[in-house]
Amino acid sequence: MPGILVVAEQRQGKLNRASWESIVGAQQIGNNITVLVPGTNTHGPAGELAAAQVREVVTLEHPALEPYTPDGFTAALADAIGQLSPDVVVLPHTYQTRDFAPKLAARLDRAIITDVTAVKGGAADQGTGVSVSFVRPMFQGKLTADVQPQGPGPHFVTFQIGAYRADQVAKGAAPAAVRTLSIDVDASKIRQKPEAPFQQAKQAVDLSQAERIVSVGRGIKEQANIHIAEELAAAINAEIAASRPICDAGWLPMERQVGSSGQTVAPKLYLALGISGAIQHLVGMKGANTIVAINKDPDAPIFEVADFGIVGDLFEIVPAIIAAVKS
């Protein structure tokens, strides 16, 4: 029975929901699970997470962990992993994890498999002799790979945001025990000096509340063509949004960006125009009820998540849709 350590993410007592998704991921691998809660003010989140069906919850409280730094987290977690000696370490694939987990794995000279969406040969196939593989997207989601870690454990695995739903977590009959682990972190060795986080855009547009969204990607070709999408949005009473390259180019403001670095949306209708569906975009919109994809490439990954698709030239199709809506 492999020992699995889930590293939850929280900041000053506020739990990142992706921590629940990681516990669901861990529950696909096995059931000997310990949840580690690093940071300061860890007791609240630890108490919440104790509701999950896990063996125990361990808090890792240290002033050197607030604010977050990769040097501080690597030192603290290397110490904790040494004490707890898990076989697998599971983390949510957040920006924070991406900042320190590869360093941690490299310090311990261990394998790290990132952005995992599913587990094969885990808890559900126990006793079948199949070794565990981790499923992850490759080539921007055009292909999928089953990957196995090599060499001694612990093996590190990060789960893509949205790979599992937080409400899929198996809950325990009684809350799991919570205990504290003491660690040694030399704060003088932390080289990064972070300043307070800030928001650049005022986020006047809350796309997460939109019922309908028309979203544009690289297929729109140039800024002068954005109006085509805006006309469609007006015709069906939708908000306009975009994938990252469009906002990077300044064709639409940053607060209109949907995806892992922008907003996460779940409208009734999401109409994707000329969006190929890179994984960073899909994580921001795959929760929409009805997804429509219009793209000239029939193999674009966006069609994997779409309910309705039209393969063709959006410059012909979108005006036709506007005409059809108005007729």
Add this chain to the structure above:
Amino acid sequence: MKLAVCIKQVPTREWQPRLDDSKTWIREADASFEMNEPDAYALEEALRLKEKHSGEVVVCSAGPARVAQVIREALARGADRAIHVEDDGLASADAFATSTALAAAMKDEKFDLILTGLQSDDQGFAQVGVIMAEKLGLPHATIIMEVEASGANLRVKRELEGGWFQWVAMPLPAVLTIQSGINQLRYATLKGIMAAKKKEIRKAAVPAGAGSKQKIVAMYTPEKGKKTQIIGGSAAEAAKELVRKLRDEARVI
């Protein structure tokens, strides 16, 4: 300022994936390649830092012989010289193997700042810069949207999730992973292309102990989570049918 930029050559966006006979990797012969987009932004940022602080930009790439194409392109855009860790095995290597190879080839150069893209558009590990920093004993920051360097100090703007940012200071030398969109890319001029032909490309070998720590056991086209109804016909017919479905079946407009 002595700057290094690590770049990767990846299949183009238009490439249609085909698998090789082992069904664990792509058919490379069918693919056309280009510079990984986030790495192109890292290169641009290094060129801008050199313009501001003077110094040198060295482009580093780990891969088979074909990656010489993106190395030449980087030299044409303005990098001064290059290091190519050449090995066929690096084509499908994991981030651990790639970073070990790059770190070994770069460590004696004593760079002030090493930049690379936040992740690659092929395997998409988002690990190479961070592992390299650990191997070289340097501080790092990831997903960077602005770089300020002065003397021995560095101040960078990190992108957090959901529209949040944070400035982080650290001493040089350091490693940064650069986010796409940090700047506007320049393209190679004819003069740059001509000049690139005379620039030095130092070849390096893969060091011992640089094997991958993960193995691809199967590769395949994604399994559809949903049944997609593809609507055919002319643009007008397809549009009419889509609107009918959205109105009458999905009831979302």
